[in-house]
Amino acid sequence: MFRVTVSALATLWFFGFASPAAAGAERVVEALFACDTDFFEVLKSERSAFSSQEVRTVFYEHLRTDIVEFDPPVEVLGLRLTSYRQDTVLNYGLRPSAFSWGFQVDETPVGTALALRKYFPGEKPFRGTVDMLQATKGYPDQPGKLFAISKPRLAGETGANLECHSGRKDLGNIWSLPDVVDLFSETWASGSRWQAWIFGWLD
Known part of the structure; x- marks a missing residue:
């Protein structure tokens, strides 16, 4: 009887607390x-x-990448999310010209596309190569915007990135994406972020 009660309480805890987060x-x-x-x-x-609890900011040539690692990873939609990341492409005047944002997952690009087929239906929901699969369905009147599943860009990383790509024009000519510290926490101090300038560290 005691074991049954404990099991029932554990089940209630799971559905009461874990499910809303998922x-x-x-x-x-x-x-x-x-x-x-x-x-x-x-x-x-x-x-x-x-x-x-940590944010990394990596600079490489004209690309700034902000990375928020998840601990533990988040299981959702048949995928295992390991981090959030957003890129800012800087032109030679160090002004942003394009952005990308999304999640890194453990699965391969092809495995990720299969997991998301509910959201991208059709005979050929993606086009491209195993290195980068672009959603066939685009965004009307916004030719500079796309959703893609691609191999990670930093050397040594595995899995896939599922991310949006857009130029400034298709985002209302904004100058920056929201800061990742503001997106993920109300309490992080600026000291929780560390920065690195990477040379020759991309695939």
Whole structure:
């Protein structure tokens, strides 16, 4: 009887506490597919679904990458999310010209595409190569915007990135994406971020 009671309490705890976090993570990933700035509002409201204490900022040539590692990884939509990352492409005047944002997962690009086929239906939902699969369905009147699944860019990384790519024009000519510290925590201090300038560390 005692074991049955404990088991029942454990089940109630799981559905009462774990499920809302999982549902929040699912809403965030689903919001990513629209590739618009509403995603950041959803992420900020559901940030409790993700646990992390560190931000890395990596600079390589004209690319700035902000990375938030998840500990533990987040299981959602058949994928294992290991980090959030966003890139800012800087032109020679050090002004942003394009952005990308999304999640890194443990699965391969092809495995990720298969897991997301519910959201990208059709006979050929993606086109490209095993290095980068671009969603066939684009965004009307926004030719500079796309959703893609690609191999990670930093050397030594595995899995895949599922991310949106967009130029400034298709995001209302914004000058920056929201700071990742603001997206994921109300309490992090600036000292929780460390920066690195990487030379020759991309695949």
